[in-house]
Every structure is written in structure tokens, then in C-alpha cells.
Amino acid sequence: MTRINAKELEAVDTSDLKEKMKELSEELARREREEKFSRAQIVERVALEQGFASINEAARVMAGRFATANATVTYCNPYNPEETWSGRGRKPKWLHSFQMAGGKLEDLPVLPAPAAPAAPSKKNGPRKPRRTGQS
Numbered sequence: 297m298t299r300i301n302a303k304e305l306e307a308v309d310t311s312d313l314k315e316k317m318k319e320l321s322e323e324l325a326r327r328e329r330e331e332k333f334s335r336a337q338i339v340e341r342v343a344l345e346q347g348f349a350s351i352n353e354a355a356r357v358m359a360g361r362f363a364t365a366n367a368t369v370t371y372c373n374p375y376n377p378e379e380t381w382s383g384r385g386r387k388p389k390w391l392h393s394f395q396m397a398g399g400k401l402e403d404l405p406v407l408p409a410p411a412a413p414a415a416p417s418k419k420n421g422p423r424k425p426r427r428t429g430q431s
Contacts (some may be wrong), residue, residue, distance in 0.1 A: 320389060370407040 305313070336351075345400040373379035373390045381388050387395075395401070 334352040372407055374405060377405075384410065 312396060340351045343351045346354070348354040348357070369383045371381045371391065374395070376390070379388065379390050381391055391404075392403075393406070
């Protein structure tokens with residue numbers, strides 16, 4: 297690639313620089329699309345070699361592998377029902393204190409499983425205007 301030093305750039309007209317930048321951006325975008333397509337073809341070939349019917353089937357299997365189920369049990373602090381624990385992650389201080397005092401997890405009140413969240417509506421109201429680079 298040809299290097300241009302700062303003195304040479306000063307001699308180039310601003311409009312010519314903008315035009316060259318546009319050409320370079322378009323070329324870069326084209327090359328990135330080609331590389332992405334090439335990588336996708338490799339992934340698809342490997343998926344087919346591994347016995348998947350399509351790349352979409354492989355993606356569904358992988359998505360299911362990493363999906364986490366919602367916690368179904370929520371333990372409640374018997375002294376303060378506002379404090380709860382889903383049974384996952386680090387135990388809260390109230391639960392640790394309860395167990396240190398001889399309480400058992402099975403003795404705690406359990407809240408019903410939370411309802412699954414509703415699917416988001418496609419109509420979320422008017423779109424926010426896009427911010428432009430101008431102040």
C-alpha cells in the first residue's frame with residue numbers, strides 16, 4: 297500500500313479527500329461482506345459434515361445448549377417477605393443468618409414460580425428520532 301505523508305495530504309483538496317474516503321469506506325465494506333460470507337460458507341460446510349441438516353439446525357442446537365431456564369423456586373425470608381432468593385447464585389445474608397441459627401432451606405416459605413414474561417409487542421409507540429452528529 298502506498299503511504300502518503302502529511303505534506304502530500306495538505307496539497308490535496310478537501311473534496312478530493314472526502315471522495316477518496318467514501319471510495320475507501322465502500323471498498324472496506326465490500327471486502328468485509330466477502331470475508332463474512334466466506335466464513336459463513338465454512339461454518340455451513342462443517343455443520344453439514346457433522347450431520348446437521350442445515351446451519352440453522354446447528355444454531356438452534358447451540359442456542360438451546362446455552363439457554364438458561366427461569367428459576368422456579370423463590371425462597372422467602374420468614375421475617376421479611378420482601379427479601380427473596382431464587383435458589384441460584386450466592387446466598388443472601390438473611391439466608392446465611394437463618395441457616396447459621398439452625399434453620400433449614402426446606403423450612404422457608406416458597407413463593408409460586410413467576411409467570412413467563414409476555415412477548416414484547418411490535419408496536420412500542422413512536423420511534424425516537426435519530427441523533428445526528430450535529431449539536
